[in-house]
Amino acid sequence: MDIKQVCVKAGEASIRMAELDGAAKNTALSAIADALLENKNKLVAANNEDMKRSREEKLAEPLLKRLKFDEKKIEDVVEGIRSLMSLEEPVGRTLLSTMLDDGLELYKVTCPIGVIGIIFESRPDALVQISTLCLKSGNSVLLKGGREARETNRALTEIIEGASIAAGLPEGWITLLESRDDVNEMLKMDEYIDLVIPRGSNEFVRYIMENSKIPVMGHADGICHVYVDKDADLTMAEKITVDSKTQYVAVCNATETLLVHEAVAGKFLPALKEEFDRRQVEIHGDEGTRKIIAVKAAHETDWSTEYLDYTISIKLVRDADEAIEHINTYGSGHTDSIVTSNKLTAVRFMNLVDSGNVFWNASTRFSDGFKYGFGAEVGISTSKLHARGPVGLDGLLSYKYMLIGNGHIVDDYANNRKSFKHLGLKKQIGDL
Structure with a gap:
């Protein structure tokens, strides 16, 4: 694969993508949804081949769960596409309009x-x-999935590309890269590629940043926390904690560390352990936790570990401030939740925890673009620039300033023949 030619073609396609209106893009999305359903047997067969090979290669169980792409998953992604179609057209929205002077907008x-x-x-x-x-956001995309999903990704790309081009999209808007060499070549294409989004570990994201001049939107580890405050409804806290950990363990928004206020730990932890035991969750606890329930000893590394499995670490804290300090020290800036009936404590927690998603009395599993109503997501950004949290359509957009005048020149303002007014307008660019 000639990566430079792929990038050139993607760049040419991106110009045509940018001029497509919402109706044209939704037509293509509808065609993709229909094609996925029509080819579900082909997709399941390809995925079964990936699953068989990955089991033979002793792929870890959490990764096997991520890899599985059955009829239910196909129906879920099609539902996501239908949801995406219902969203407002994101390109060409006016974010600001100002009258700089009469006739100059x-x-x-x-x-x-x-x-x-x-x-x-x-x-x-x-x-x-x-x-x-x-x-939907009008971008061309180069995709590199995990080697484990090779056959499934090939089948998906073939279906998506075929359906979308038949519906009027330009050739080259989507390309699947398959090898590490392809990725390494892609990272050199800063002349042609505008943004790289790596989803993976901190080490992986750091490698991408250090080996490319292309801007990177990092999606690092999901070391998420639930903090059970002294003013928590403990029944609610148990339900939220169990859901946050076990609803789907192999995802980045599953909770990995539970922090519990020492004032309620004696009552809360025994009941929680019974619930976790039923779900075969292994608990690693600090010294205070182990005085209350019989669990494995937690070590320093546990606080910064993304298990992606039926394992959780538990630590007792003196107050919300200690919980906040722990999260900001060991967390990955992904998603953290507090369970409490105290509004002041909750607001302080949400203001001071330095994460892209901060919740009050809700499971960390809600941190998701589809659940947020974005249609879907390209990942959870733990960066603070450009996009943060679930990256949906807004995170895949930039903006430009459009200035409309009538023979205006700067010299008139430099020599005080005219002066700026800077008045806000209630106009859209489409009103012109």
């Missing part, structure tokens, strides 16, 4: 980023979410 308008390279893990559903979000 400035508009800040959303536009696609251009060409995006996305490297993601062994989840075939991520390929569908990423590609359709890029389509």
